[in-house]
Amino acid sequence: MSEAPAETTPAETAASETALPEETALLEIRGLQVAFGGFRALDGVDLTVGRGELRFLIGPNGAGxxxxxxxxxxxxxxTAGTVRFEGRDLAGRREHEIVRLGVGRTFQTSVVFEELTVLENLDLAASFRRPLWSLLRRGRGVSEEVAAALETIGLTSLARSRAGVLSHGQRQWLEIGMLIVxxxxxLLLDEPVAGMASDERERTGELLTEIARDHxxxxxxxxxxxxxxxxxxVTVLHEGKVLMEGSVDEVRADPHVQEIYLGRAREDAEDAVR
Incomplete structure (x- = not known):
């Protein structure tokens, strides 16, 4: 008589779901289509992003x-196609389920709680992955993960300040910190330097380079x-399709990018990407 299979514990099940081969691409998109009525916003997009990449996605307005x-x-x-994150299909999953799988995003307009302090915003975001009982301990001090995020985004000195008094750039950094915790x-960042002053853009670039070491x-x-x-x-989108992929130098030198992405005469385009 054969033995009954050993019962799998929830912890073992979770481990088996997260233990994926290192060679598996972090994000794989194949044949992706999105149609709004008769308009195809995405038309057969293929995209592969490996672990540890800092990938820029560019294209004119309406590119998708x-x-x-x-x-x-x-x-x-x-409408069609597949999106796989760490080998798992994201199709049909709700937004909060995708967040729990390990995908975070910012929007073009920062979303922070203005009446809460910087620290409270980060602590609230960090509570997303804490067990319910641990929320009773909030207010007893700054957790290591929140302290580390404050240091990373450069807002330690403003930890007790309300988020509503932050500059535009600082609000963006806070939102990035809320993702990190x-x-x-x-991490998917939608136009993180839009509207920033030059010094804030520089600091944001340094921040992206830093967080890309671990994400x-x-x-x-x-x-x-x-x-x-x-x-x-860099991946260049045009009219819902991938126009090209490559290094910054390759993208800058490509005549289609100069003419189609920038939408100008080639001489003007070359000046813009220099």
Whole structure:
């Protein structure tokens, strides 16, 4: 008589779900389509992002950049194609389920709780992954993860200040910090330097470089000077399709990017990407 299979504990089940081969690409998108009525916002997008990448996603308005981010995070449902994160299909999952799998995003307009302090915003975000009983201990001190996030985003001296008094750039850094404390493996940042002063853009570039050491980061961006200074790998979208992928130098040199992405005469385009 054969033995009954050993019962699997919840912890073992969770471990088996998270223990994925290191060679598995973090994000794999194949044949992705999104249609709004007769308009195809995404038209057969293929994209692979490996672990530890700082990938920039660029393209003219209407190219499908934000729609792509919306699909990855569950905000928009695809018409066709697949999106796999660490080997798991994201299709049909709700937004909060995708967040729990390890995907975090920011929006073009920062979303912080203005009446709460910087510290309270981070602590609230960190509670997302804490057991319920631990929430009773809030207020007894700053946790290590929150203290580390404050240091990373450069807001330690403003920890007790209300978020509503922060500058535009500082609010963006706080929102990034609120993602970090949730321990995502993939961060999706939608135009993080839009509207920033030059010194804030520089600090944001340094911040992205720093967090990319421990996370995979995809940045949707229009600022070509920012792209030139901080990007390594770039994906260019045009009319819902991947126009090209490559290094910053390859993208800058490509005549289709110069003419189609920038939408100008080649001479003007070359000046913009230098």
């Amino acid at each position: 950049k934000t729609t792509l981010i919306d699909v990855i995070t569950g905000l928009t449902k695809p 949730q321990r995502p493996r993939l 995979t980061v995809i940045v949707v961006e229009h600022d070509m000077d920012f792209l030139r200074r901080y990007a390594s790998q």
